[in-house]
Amino acid sequence: MPKENQSNPSSSLPSRVWRSIFRGPIFPRDDRDRKKIVFDTLVLHFRPIRVREDTIRYSHTWGLGGSSFILFLILVSTGVLLMFVYQPSPDGAYESVVSLEHDVFFGKLIRNMHHWSANFLIAFLILHLLRVYFTGGYHAPRQFNWVIGLLLLGCVLLSNFTGYLLPWDQLSYWATTIVTGMIGYVPVVGGWLQGVIRGGESISGKTLVIFYAAHTTVIPVLIIVLAAFHFWRVRKARGVVVPRLADDPEPRSESGPAQKPNYVLTLPNLILREFSVALALIAFVMVVALIFNAGLGEPANPGMSPNPAKAPWYFVGFQELLLHFDPLFAVLVIPLLAAIGLVSIPYFDYDRDTSGIFMMSHEGRRLGAMAAVVAVVATVAWVIADEFVIDLAAWMPPVIANGLVPAVVLFGVLAGFYRWAKKRGGSSNNEAIQTLFILLAMGFAVLTVVGVWFRGEGMALVWPWNF
Numbered sequence: 333m334p335k336e337n338q339s340n341p342s343s344s345l346p347s348r349v350w351r352s353i354f355r356g357p358i359f360p361r362d363d364r365d366r367k368k369i370v371f372d373t374l375v376l377h378f379r380p381i382r383v384r385e386d387t388i389r390y391s392h393t394w395g396l397g398g399s400s401f402i403l404f405l406i407l408v409s410t411g412v413l414l415m416f417v418y419q420p421s422p423d424g425a426y427e428s429v430v431s432l433e434h435d436v437f438f439g440k441l442i443r444n445m446h447h448w449s450a451n452f453l454i455a456f457l458i459l460h461l462l463r464v465y466f467t468g469g470y471h472a473p474r475q476f477n478w479v480i481g482l483l484l485l486g487c488v489l490l491s492n493f494t495g496y497l498l499p500w501d502q503l504s505y506w507a508t509t510i511v512t513g514m515i516g517y518v519p520v521v522g523g524w525l526q527g528v529i530r531g532g533e534s535i536s537g538k539t540l541v542i543f544y545a546a547h548t549t550v551i552p553v554l555i556i557v558l559a560a561f562h563f564w565r566v567r568k569a570r571g572v573v574v575p576r577l578a579d580d581p582e583p584r585s586e587s588g589p590a591q592k593p594n595y596v597l598t599l600p601n602l603i604l605r606e607f608s609v610a611l612a613l614i615a616f617v618m619v620v621a622l623i624f625n626a627g628l629g630e631p632a633n634p635g636m637s638p639n640p641a642k643a644p645w646y647f648v649g650f651q652e653l654l655l656h657f658d659p660l661f662a663v664l665v666i667p668l669l670a671a672i673g674l675v676s677i678p679y680f681d682y683d684r685d686t687s688g689i690f691m692m693s694h695e696g697r698r699l700g701a702m703a704a705v706v707a708v709v710a711t712v713a714w715v716i717a718d719e720f721v722i723d724l725a726a727w728m729p730p731v732i733a734n735g736l737v738p739a740v741v742l743f744g745v746l747a748g749f750y751r752w753a754k755k756r757g758g759s760s761n762n763e764a765i766q767t768l769f770i771l772l773a774m775g776f777a778v779l780t781v782v783g784v785w786f787r788g789e790g791m792a793l794v795w796p797w798n799f
């Protein structure tokens with residue numbers, strides 16, 4: 333009778349590989365034990381030996397950070413394959429993409445996978461950011477990791493944006509023209525910065541080379557370095573934030589946790605979960621890539637702009653701001669304040685450490701829901717009023733009509749909401765700040781939806797089915 337973990341040479345290869353993954357390697361006993369030790373030691377160089385059982389529940393993190401990393405790996409592997417065919421020049425770029433799709437074995441699938449993983453990565457990162465925010469994952473000792481995360485998000489956005497130009501079709505050419513055009517509105521240095529990014533006055537072969545180098549080398553290297561730093565900080569913080577209820581004692585309080593935490597071995601408990609999520613995600617990306625094509629329009633024509641000419645979806649919110657605010661506010665003041673606000677989140681003056689508590693408290697969830705509804709109604713009302721009713725620019729200079737006045741109204745609403753949240757419900761500083769975060773995030777989400785689905789020719793408001 334063979335011992336349970338002795339390998340059976342007559343079993344089929346898939347079943348031996350399966351066993352090697354889930355039970356141990358496919359080597360004879362002595363050798364196998366040695367290989368298993370090597371494999372386990374390798375894994376445990378990167379991961380702690382034990383993890384808290386309550387943090388590995390899938391619904392605690394939704395595996396969003398790990399999934400983002402898997403998407404990044406798919407991007408790198410498909411990107412390297414694309415580099416064998418792609419030509420970064422205005423004469424060759426579009427043709428090389430067409431040839432990749434038609435003449436190269438699996439070329440279309442690889443391109444589609446690259447395209448969809450890039451878009452999913454942005455969506456997953458936004459969800460990861462929201463998960464971290466709503467479980468208080470930015471409190472000490474994780475403050476700085478929040479900032480590293482934001483840098484990673486910035487790099488991923490840049491990576492998507494620089495990749496967008498590479499097919500050199502009408503959409504990519506004009507979307508890049510619009511976004512780099514926005515930079516030109518920045519006072520004093522805007523024109524110079526725009527010239528540096530474009531490599532000249534307009535989008536040309538030089539821009540393509542700059543974007544190609546940034547997209548294939550500079551940004552991926554930055555992401556790898558920052559991601560390594562990010563993972564190391566998670567490890568230094570002894571893993572992810574620990575889930576708890578609103579009235580549980582604070583993580584570092586004198587009273588300590590009510591019960592001794594339960595630890596389990598990382599291998600196999602966490603690694604198996606991560607492996608399953610990775611497999612499911614790769615399968616999902618492949619299925620989407622098989623069904624939906626990345627799309628390729630007409631070749632770029634610098635002489636004819638499509639109408640409407642829109643930025644990529646993750647920048648459409650800013651393009652929408654440009655329709656309502658003076659450019660100085662839309663491309664500088666508001667994004668700068670938003671960036672400063674996001675970076676400062678861990679460093680605000682909070683009443684207590686709410687790490688691990690979903691949306692802080694019952695009151696936090698109630699105020700949050702209210703803020704979300706107010707944001708949707710107010711943003712839609714404002715977009716419609718600005719399009720059809722209000723025309724302050726006829727009465728005063730545009731920078732006041734479309735800059736100062738709406739900015740004062742916006743900050744007035746935020747300040748009013750903050751005071752109301754604190755006074756009325758007697759809510760804590762934490763809950764009031766979270767309410768503002770939801771108000772702003774929801775408002776920006778509505779602007780993005782309006783920009784993507786409700787703007788037609790000449791960027792006029794239209795119903796999506798008339799688009």
Ligand code: HEM
Nearest residue numbers: 393396397398400401461469477478481482484485572573
């Ligand atoms: C390429 C981008 C990113 C990758 C690959 C990544 C990956 C991860 C992973 C694997 C974790 C462990 C827990 C989990 O899976 O959720 C984590 C935790 C964390 N991430 Fe990210 N992340 C990225 C971007 C971000 C962004 C945009 C933010 C927010 C601004 C952020 C903030 C954090 C923080 C503060 C933690 C610790 C939170 C906790 O302990 O619960 N990360 N990240």
